[in-house]
Amino acid sequence: MLQRTIPIAILSISGIVLVLAYFSPFTQSWGEQAVDWFNIIAGIAYILGGGNLLRVNLEKISAQRPGWAYAAITVAAFVAMLGFGLLKLGAVPSEKYPDVHFAGDYESNSAPYGWMYWNVISPLGATMFAMLAFYVASAAFRAFRAKNLESVLLLGTAFIVLLSATAAGAYLTGWIPADSAVGFMRAERLRTMITEVVQTAGMRAIGIGIAIGVVALSVRLILGIDRSYLSKDGGAA
Amino acid sequence: MSEPLLVRLGRIDRRWIFLAMALSIIVPMLLKVRFPEIPQPMARATFEAIERVPEGSRVLIAFDYDPASQGELQPMANAIVHHCASRGHKMVFMTLWPFGGPLAERTIDDILLAYHPGYKYGIDYAELGFQPGNEGVVKLMSTNIPKQFPTDKRGTPLAQVPLLADLADTTGFKLVVSISAGYPGAKEWVQYANGPAPEAFTFVSGTTGVQAAQLLPYYPAQMEGMLLAVKGAAEYETIVEEKYPPPQHPERIGDGRVRMGPQLVAHVLMIVLIVLGNLSMAAGRTRGGMR
Amino acid sequence: MIDRRIQVRRGVEAVLAAGIPAAGILASASAAFAQGDAAVASAAAEKDAWIDPARVPLLVALIVACGLIVAAIALARSGVPLKIRKLAALDAVDEAVGRATEMGRSVLFVPGIQDMNDVQTVAGITVLGPVAKTAAEYDARLEVPTSRSLVMVAARETVQAAHFAAGRPETYNEGNITYITDEQFAYVSAVVGRMVREKPAACFYMGAFYAESLLFAENGNSIGAIQIAGTAEPSQLPFFVAACDYTLIGEEFFAASAYLSGERDQLGSIKGQDFVKLAVAGVILAGVALATVAAVAPDGGAASLFRSFQSALGG
Numbered sequence: 001m002l003q004r005t006i007p008i009a010i011l012s013i014s015g016i017v018l019v020l021a022y023f024s025p026f027t028q029s030w031g032e033q034a035v036d037w038f039n040i041i042a043g044i045a046y047i048l049g050g051g052n053l054l055r056v057n058l059e060k061i062s063a064q065r066p067g068w069a070y071a072a073i074t075v076a077a078f079v080a081m082l083g084f085g086l087l088k089l090g091a092v093p094s095e096k097y098p099d100v101h102f103a104g105d106y107e108s109n110s111a112p113y114g115w116m117y118w119n120v121i122s123p124l125g126a127t128m129f130a131m132l133a134f135y136v137a138s139a140a141f142r143a144f145r146a147k148n149l150e151s152v153l154l155l156g157t158a159f160i161v162l163l164s165a166t167a168a169g170a171y172l173t174g175w176i177p178a179d180s181a182v183g184f185m186r187a188e189r190l191r192t193m194i195t196e197v198v199q200t201a202g203m204r205a206i207g208i209g210i211a212i213g214v215v216a217l218s219v220r221l222i223l224g225i226d227r228s229y230l231s232k233d234g235g236a237a
Numbered sequence: 238m239s240e241p242l243l244v245r246l247g248r249i250d251r252r253w254i255f256l257a258m259a260l261s262i263i264v265p266m267l268l269k270v271r272f273p274e275i276p277q278p279m280a281r282a283t284f285e286a287i288e289r290v291p292e293g294s295r296v297l298i299a300f301d302y303d304p305a306s307q308g309e310l311q312p313m314a315n316a317i318v319h320h321c322a323s324r325g326h327k328m329v330f331m332t333l334w335p336f337g338g339p340l341a342e343r344t345i346d347d348i349l350l351a352y353h354p355g356y357k358y359g360i361d362y363a364e365l366g367f368q369p370g371n372e373g374v375v376k377l378m379s380t381n382i383p384k385q386f387p388t389d390k391r392g393t394p395l396a397q398v399p400l401l402a403d404l405a406d407t408t409g410f411k412l413v414v415s416i417s418a419g420y421p422g423a424k425e426w427v428q429y430a431n432g433p434a435p436e437a438f439t440f441v442s443g444t445t446g447v448q449a450a451q452l453l454p455y456y457p458a459q460m461e462g463m464l465l466a467v468k469g470a471a472e473y474e475t476i477v478e479e480k481y482p483p484p485q486h487p488e489r490i491g492d493g494r495v496r497m498g499p500q501l502v503a504h505v506l507m508i509v510l511i512v513l514g515n516l517s518m519a520a521g522r523t524r525g526g527m528r
Numbered sequence: 529m530i531d532r533r534i535q536v537r538r539g540v541e542a543v544l545a546a547g548i549p550a551a552g553i554l555a556s557a558s559a560a561f562a563q564g565d566a567a568v569a570s571a572a573a574e575k576d577a578w579i580d581p582a583r584v585p586l587l588v589a590l591i592v593a594c595g596l597i598v599a600a601i602a603l604a605r606s607g608v609p610l611k612i613r614k615l616a617a618l619d620a621v622d623e624a625v626g627r628a629t630e631m632g633r634s635v636l637f638v639p640g641i642q643d644m645n646d647v648q649t650v651a652g653i654t655v656l657g658p659v660a661k662t663a664a665e666y667d668a669r670l671e672v673p674t675s676r677s678l679v680m681v682a683a684r685e686t687v688q689a690a691h692f693a694a695g696r697p698e699t700y701n702e703g704n705i706t707y708i709t710d711e712q713f714a715y716v717s718a719v720v721g722r723m724v725r726e727k728p729a730a731c732f733y734m735g736a737f738y739a740e741s742l743l744f745a746e747n748g749n750s751i752g753a754i755q756i757a758g759t760a761e762p763s764q765l766p767f768f769v770a771a772c773d774y775t776l777i778g779e780e781f782f783a784a785s786a787y788l789s790g791e792r793d794q795l796g797s798i799k800g801q802d803f804v805k806l807a808v809a810g811v812i813l814a815g816v817a818l819a820t821v822a823a824v825a826p827d828g829g830a831a832s833l834f835r836s837f838q839s840a841l842g843g
Contacts, residue, residue: 049677213782
């Protein structure tokens with residue numbers, strides 16, 4: 001029973017205290033303290049995560065399972081970045097403290113860490129992000145079908161927003177006088193109306209629903225009603 | 238009886254779509270296709286908001302993005318830094334993202350010091366660097382910057398940096414700019430810095446297109462200006478370049494407009510694909526009905 | 529067997545018991561601000577107040593919201609029948625896991641890319657419990673690659689608890705729950721690579737996602753997996769809706785663990801969410817009406833009431 005009661009008590013007490021602390025000028029900093037404590041715990045948890053990463057990949061290499069070469073690359077990259085970053089190997093000496101190794105700038109372009117950042121991490125990250133362009137195209141081709149009234153409205157909106165996000169919209173509707181009765185048909189006006197009125201209204205409604213959902217989940221957790229996160233003997237799963 | 242082409246097109250291998258998309262981006266890039274940009278109200282509002290800040294003011298520029306979003310956000314970052322420097326503002330750079338620091342460094346080197354070589358570190362600009370803690374950093378900065386950043390990025394105590402010596406909290410800035418790719422970013426600045434002291438400073442942001450829906454409710458009440466994606470960057474570049482032409486390397490604040498060429502072709506391709514998909518669906522239904 | 533009328537009466541009494549004091553607090557706080565209560569104003573200036581006056585409206589709203597949810601839980605406990613609308617995404621969990629078992633393939637669960645201090649990650653972990661229990665019952669292999677070390681630890685606890693609850697403790701394998709990396713796109717490329725190589729039959733995306741949402745969803749689509757997503761990131765919802773078979777939108781995601789548990793208390797909290805939504809809708813309608821009247825007749829009583837509420841809420 002203690003295995004269940006103590007975690008619920010910790011969660012309940014800390015949840016209630018931190019929520020109420022927000023409203024008193026004397027205790028408003030408690031929330032920031034809690035964030036600091038969390039950051040410390042998360043920082044130490046990196047050791048767990050890093051250890052798990054190494055263990056899983058080293059096991060894969062030693063067992064020569066399919067794809068073990070990728071595991072070797074992972075381990076090599078992990079050790080290299082850790083070494084050059086944590087130990088500041090090859091860092092550019094500091095102007096103010098040239099004799100102090102750990103005062104060096106490891107992010108500089110001429111340091112190994114900085115070089116790997118600009119020539120490996122940066123292009124790889126940008127490449128992955130750029131892949132979204134291809135996936136958006138294939139998703140649009142597959143999913144944007146006019147099956148009913150709602151999807152027709154969605155399609156029309158998509159066309160307007162896509163065109164008005166480029167010079168094509170200005171070219172196609174730029175001839176409409178801005179001050180006329182049909183001035184609202186200009187691409188940029190339609191886009192503004194869609195994004196600032198229709199889309200914003202929808203987002204606000206979703207945002208309100210999300211906020212209420214968060215409160216409900218928090219009440220369930222603080223009252224100990226939802227215990228699915230607990231370990232064996234305590235979980236309600 | 239074999240299926241009509243239109244019906245078969247509906248089941249096209251996605252790799253052909255990927256190839257079409259790749260060509261629609263590469264070809265305009267190589268041909269350097271550019272289109273005139275007509276600045277829209279939001280870009281103008283951003284420009285005017287920065288113009289209204291008195292010359293020589295201390296401003297904070299937060300590079301809240303990483304290399305993955307560099308393509309979309311670097312053009313507006315460059316233009317904003319050039320605009321602020323042209324107004325003689327004293328700039329303080331920081332980031333909430335671990336990989337944002339080098340991006341700020343590169344912008345300082347490529348834009349600030351290249352266009353405005355008179356800028357001196359510690360007097361005209363300074364770097365606070367990165368601190369972990371996401372919105373916790375913003376919350377603490379709104380009350381006590383020296384506690385959050387005891388030293389600047391170079392390890393010098395804030396009290397020894399002339400530009401930062403008297404900096405207590407975010408109200409010490411006349412303008413705060415967040416160039417934001419997600420969390421933490423513009424929303425956190427609105428909630429935790431601008432919210433408690435809405436009249437203390439002007440707040441503008443530059444964001445990715447996908448974040449627009451989330452941030453538009455804050456414009457213009459909490460955010461006086463907002464640049465949305467590459468389109469916003471291109472429009473803003475147009476306005477900035479017109480009033481403050483760069484002394485050299487003009488291409489460094491022209492990337493936004495360069496990227497609009499491929500964006501137009503890609504968007505037209507997407508419209509063509511959507512129309513094709515629907516025609517294929519209609520043809521398939523018609524064929525099924527005829528059976 | 530309790531008479532239905534008595535059940536309803538008890539339920540109404542529970543709602544009123546929570547609602548009346550909350551409404552009273554709301555009314556008195558509003559009156560205080562409307563009258564420019566000197567005590568409140570001076571307390572703000574002196575900074576000796578126990579409660580920050582600027583945050584009183586939020587405190588009142590919180591008390592009302594929590595009160596309504598607790599009242600709904602009490603209503604559920606009293607035996608009043610609750611009507612909760614069907615959530616197709618959650619009804620499909622059994623189907624998805626069963627499909628994976630039939631095909632001899634794994635189930636992939638991605639709990640988002642944020643840490644345990646994000647409420648969406650907490651919600652994702654609470655959904656992981658029932659999904660892991662279903663997977664254990666069906667003897668399907670569940671893989672949970674995580675982006676944060678603490679999430680890995682929490683996920684392991686949850687999945688282990690689920691295996692015990694399903695009576696299959698021997699099938700729990702902590703090697704199926706691994707930490708990849710904190711870096712967003714490095715994580716997504718590792719997971720997507722795993723998806724393409726191992727071809728899970730069912731993919732669950734439950735948590736906080738950003739740009740990688742479409743990468744997950746499109747790759748899952750390309751391998752023919754059944755995909756169920758849930759997130760409270762409004763900007764990513766369209767991508768999941770377009771590419772996944774089922775999507776939990778916003779508040780549905782936070783109600784998911786309660787819905788899957790089937791427990792009366794938890795279902796009551798979902799009903800409480802609905803009560804709060806009704807209250808918010810009522811406040812919005814009242815505010816719109818007041819604002820409209822204030823715009824038409826700026827010198828009238830409605831206009832001054834509207835301005836009072838605006839200043840009370842910090843507007």
